[in-house]
Amino acid sequence: MSLYANVRSLIHRIVLSDIKTVSRFYSNQNDENVEEKTIDPSKDRTKIIPVETSIKYLQSKAYQETYGVKPVWTLYRRNHKGGFAPRKTRKSCIRSGVISTGNPCPICRDEYLVLDHRNTKLLQQFISEYTGQILDAFKTGLCQKKHKELLVAIERAWDQGNLTYDVPFREYDYTLYSKHQIKTTF
Numbered sequence: 741m742s743l744y745a746n747v748r749s750l751i752h753r754i755v756l757s758d759i760k761t762v763s764r765f766y767s768n769q770n771d772e773n774v775e776e777k778t779i780d781p782s783k784d785r786t787k788i789i790p791v792e793t794s795i796k797y798l799q800s801k802a803y804q805e806t807y808g809v810k811p812v813w814t815l816y817r818r819n820h821k822g823g824f825a826p827r828k829t830r831k832s833c834i835r836s837g838v839i840s841t842g843n844p845c846p847i848c849r850d851e852y853l854v855l856d857h858r859n860t861k862l863l864q865q866f867i868s869e870y871t872g873q874i875l876d877a878f879k880t881g882l883c884q885k886k887h888k889e890l891l892v893a894i895e896r897a898w899d900q901g902n903l904t905y906d907v908p909f910r911e912y913d914y915t916l917y918s919k920h921q922i923k924t925t926f
C-alpha cells in the first residue's frame with residue numbers, strides 16, 4: 741500500500757509541476773505580447789477629437805506658431821524615391837489606428853485637424869482662391885482617404901451654406917422665353 745501511495749504522490753507532483761510550467765509559459769507569452777503592442781502615443785490615432793476642439797485649435801496661438809498664416813499643406817513634402825513624386829498620393833497614412841508611414845500627409849500628421857463641414861477655416865485652405873475649385877491631392881499632398889473626406893466635407897459645407905461659392909454671371913436673352921418683347925428700361 742505504501743508503494744501505491746508513493747506512486748500516487750509522485751504522479752501528483754509531476755502533474756502539478758507541469759501545470760505550473762505551462763501556466764508560467766503562457767503568462768510569459770502574454771507579457772511579451774503586451775510589450776509588443778505598446779505604441780508611440782504620438783502615432784496613435786484611435787482617439788476621436790471633436791470638431792469643436794479642432795475649430796478652437798485653428799484659432800489658437802499654438803496653431804499660429806506651427807503654421808503661421810500659410811495653409812497647412814504648404815510646407816509639406818512627401819519623401820519619395822527618385823526625382824519625381826509618385827503620380828498618386830498614398831492610399832492612407834493610418835493603418836488600424838496607428839500612423840504607418842514616416843511622413844504622413846498634412847491632415848494625418850496633426851491629429852487636431854479634423855475634416856468636417858463646420859470647420860470652414862480648414863476647408864478654405866484647400867480651395868483655390870483664383871478658380872474657387874478644390875485643389876488637387878497632388879498639390880496638397882493629402883492621402884487618398886483624407887482627400888475623399890475633404891471632398892465630402894467641402895461639398896457638405898457648400899450645400900449647407902457654411903462656405904460661399906461664386907456662380908458665373910449669365911446674361912439671359914428673355915426674348916427666347918416669351919412671345920412679347922420685354923421692355924427693359926435702364
Ligand SMILES: [Zn+2]
Nearest residue numbers: 833845848883
Ligand atoms: Zn493621410
